[in-house]
Amino acid sequence: MTKRLILGQTLSFADDPFRVPVDAAVRHERRGAVLVEDGRIAALGAADTLRTDHPDAELTDHGDALITAGFVDAHAHYPQTAMIASWGKRLIDWLNSYTFPEEMRFGDPDYATEIASRYFDLTLSNGTTTACSYATIHPESVDAYFEQAQRRGLRALAGKTCMDRNAPKGLQDTPASAYDDSKALLKKWHGTGRMGYVITPRFSPTSTPAQLEALGALWAEHPDCLMQTHLSEQTDEIAWVKSLFPEARDYLDTYEAFGLLGANGLYGHAIHLEPRERDRLREVDAALIHCPTSNTFIGSGVFDMAGLTAAGHRVGLATDTGGGSSFSMLRTMAAAYELGQLNGSALHPAQLYWLATQGSARALRLDDQIGNLGIGMEADLVVLDLASTPAIAQRAARADDLWEALFPTIMMGDDRAVQSVYVAGDPVRMA
Structure with missing residues (x-):
């Protein structure tokens, strides 16, 4: 089975941000990667590290776009x-x-x-x-x-x-x-x-x-x-x-x-x-x-x-x-x-x-399968362009952190922000 390495910013959750402080709940890699094998996430981490560890993987680089669970x-x-x-x-x-x-x-x-x-x-x-x-x-x-x-x-x-x-x-x-x-x-x-x-x-x-x-x-x-x-x-x-x-x-x-x-x-x-x-x-x-x-x-x-x-x-x-x-x-x-x-x-x-x-x-009692980036999770992913419209782009350009960059897409984004979607690790909608 082909290994696929998907690069971009990555956002995952270590805990519930309603229960613990946001910094303790969230894992963000500014230059991250997700390794997919057999429809599941096989590795998650810094892009440079995973590229070195998996040189044979098929590579897709989404640049500054944000990769998260679908x-x-x-x-x-x-x-x-x-x-x-x-x-x-x-x-x-x-x-x-x-x-x-x-x-x-x-x-x-x-x-x-x-x-x-x-x-x-x-x-x-x-x-x-x-x-x-x-x-x-x-x-x-x-x-x-x-x-x-x-x-x-x-x-x-x-x-x-x-x-x-x-x-x-x-x-x-x-x-x-x-x-x-x-x-x-x-x-x-x-x-x-x-x-x-x-x-x-x-x-x-x-x-x-x-x-x-x-x-x-x-x-x-x-x-x-x-x-x-x-x-x-x-x-x-x-x-x-x-x-x-x-x-x-x-x-x-x-x-x-x-x-x-x-x-x-x-x-x-x-x-x-x-x-x-x-x-x-x-x-x-x-x-x-x-x-x-x-x-x-x-x-x-x-x-x-x-x-x-x-x-x-x-x-x-x-x-x-x-x-x-x-x-x-x-x-x-x-x-x-x-x-x-x-x-x-x-x-x-x-x-x-x-x-x-x-x-x-x-x-849905499926949080051990979907809804997060984690090793062993099903590789259903969405890749978001955080500058998908002029209005969003000009606001995101002033962002000092991930949340200031993401919030304009949450508030003003639509399907134009969805750069790519992966279902069980396979791309189903590519920009």
């Missing part, structure tokens, strides 16, 4: 790709007006394949090398997503979205079919190559207690799988949940009562949490997924990043496309910074970048 999007809806940036609705109306009519089309395998292919082309062009997505109720939508991910060699996660009420008849399954379809897809895809199946009740308003119980039973049978759903995104949604589950202590209890609260749970949004919910989520070590562009676009609210991370919650970062308004994790980091400012907490660039890579990988 971005990890911890919550997305790939079937909403074609309807991203749809105008002017609150969550429930937005679902009925835009989302559900589009998702009706995914029983057609050709259409599902078309959108899945487009989705991965868009995410790769923005430097995202792993995504965790909701599909639709159609098994064909899950197959299309995983098939397209496999074609590109990506690590990918997804699950059939289960709904048996409060959705159009053409988007409803049943408790039995939700269980049966999900189990069949899990057996087909989970652990196949780099694929991971995620048990996926959309959210408690669109599942009856019987369906939630069936999916809780499936999760109990396959506890190594992740489970993803939505939690406390908007205040009117919470009121709706209370009307549908009058016996529940709170929104989280509508999952907990049916076996859908656990350490491998991914709870999207989690903006308007009650104290008991915060405590229980922390007790079980569940992951909370912050979706900032979606929270602003749909007017949901401000996620308590500072309070939740200080309390020890695992937090991932996500685009939530198409409720989120961008496929770019750079734009997502920028929105997280802006919401943090509104909440009185200025996130450091290291914290933002950690959320988009190692933090999201940790939320």
